[in-house]
Amino acid sequence: MNRVLLRQFFDRPTLDVAKELLGKFLVGKEGSKTIAAMITEVEAYVGHKDRASHASRGRTPRTEVMFGKAGYWYVYLIYGMHYCLNIVTERDGYPAAILIRGVEGISGPGRVTKYIGIDKRYNAVPASRTSGLWIEDRGVVIKPQSIRRSKRIGVEYAGSWKDKKWRFWII
DNA sequence: ACGATGATGAAC
DNA sequence: TTCATCATCGTA
Numbered sequence A: 001m002n003r004v005l006l007r008q009f010f011d012r013p014t015l016d017v018a019k020e021l022l023g024k025f026l027v028g029k030e031g032s033k034t035i036a037a038m039i040t041e042v043e044a045y046v047g048h049k050d051r052a053s054h055a056s057r058g059r060t061p062r063t064e065v066m067f068g069k070a071g072y073w074y075v076y077l078i079y080g081m082h083y084c085l086n087i088v089t090e091r092d093g094y095p096a097a098i099l100i101r102g103v104e105g106i107s108g109p110g111r112v113t114k115y116i117g118i119d120k121r122y123n124a125v126p127a128s129r130t131s132g133l134w135i136e137d138r139g140v141v142i143k144p145q146s147i148r149r150s151k152r153i154g155v156e157y158a159g160s161w162k163d164k165k166w167r168f169w170i171i
Numbered sequence B: 001a002c003g004a005t006g007a008t009g010a011a012c
Numbered sequence C: 001t002t003c004a005t006c007a008t009c010g011t012a
Helices: A014-021 A063-067 A109-116 A159-163
Strands: A025-030 A033-046 A073-078 A082-088 A096-103 A133-137 A147-150 A167-170
Touching (some): A014 A033, A014 A096, A063 A073, A073 A109
Antiparallel strands (some): A073 A082
């Protein structure tokens, strides 16, 4: 009874979605090879005013997908060598996404994408079985008291937005 | 503490 | 066309 999360799951307030993504499974499939791992750490980027978000500079070819419909992947290259995987949230026209920072046994957004085998091929495609990269609910229940939150990592430049406690993880 | 390494966006 | 910046990681 693994339930694939569809657009309606992501088309909601980003912080709610971020917390609920903990314990869900990121699943990648290439050919006959499938890799699944439970999501253990996420960060939310919410709205065009969030200076930590790529969307704060407005619509650009790169950030266009963040402004679009929920349930699409936003994949970008950082520091010339690591891919970061985000899932777009909220209504069409409102830029928001959640960075998947860690899965079970793997810590760090660049290591997550390397582990699953994600690169820019997945940018701006929907999270679905047909695209080969999706998120499943496998029935794991995360107790609220086992969720921790903190400031986001690596966004010291973001003015007052750097202090938003929009990073969530499981202990 | 710092260098790797290249896409991105803004300035010129 | 050039340049500073960067949602990181591995080595030290």
